[in-house]
Amino acid sequence: MKTKEEIGYMREAGRILYSCHQHIKQWMVPGITTAEINERVEEFLAEHGATPEQKGYKGYPYATCASVNEVICHGFPNHEALASGDVVTIDMVVNKDGWLADSAWTYAIDEPGRSIRKLMKRTEKALYRAIAQAIPGNTLGDIGNAIERTARLYRYGIVKPLIGHGIGQYIHEPPNVLPYGKRRTGMLLTEGMVITIEPIFTKGSSGAVVWDEDGWTVRTLDGSWGVQYEHTVAITNEGPLILTGGT
């Protein structure tokens, strides 16, 4: 549970993170590498008096996770040039004065295929439908169910092992925020909770994934591409407050 003042600090971290994502969007042109993006993110955060919380977290070596095409999360930034039609998810946690915000977004290089464009739109839609459920009196099951129903509607796979979480002065705080669930079940949402909501959908039906030997990189088992949209959201009596949404 966070006070209004603490949520205010997290909002500052969230504002920096949002504006960093706005820059990243501009950098997404053919030929750029995820290592270059990672480097620019580090510079951006330093210029804004913030630090990349993921770097060194449980031994994760980089400021950002950069997950390309069938890599769906925790990919390492690397020196391969991105090409027209690729999609890349950039995920990061920003620390500003000890308070955190977490947001991932999937970007396309030029125009990806029609079915990937739809996957992107609909996964983002699942995020916002879930956020709409993030109000006092609802439950974590209501959030998960909004994601699950959206995936079902379009017959996408939900990557179930990767879940949202509470966040504050630590990246992962209770509770777990599952991307599936039953309405009116699970923990009751109350004012002052701050959570991440972070659905990952794939075009494959199962959303099954495997971990690479580096212990981090997660890719789909069937090679289908995945996309992810994540915001940090505070539960307030005035409604869901998106801390990483640029407001």
Ligand code: MF3
């Ligand atoms: N941003 C991630 C999340 O949504 C955390 C990544 S784990 C790290 O939970 F090790 F890469 F930092």
Ligand code: CO
């Ligand atoms: Co997260």
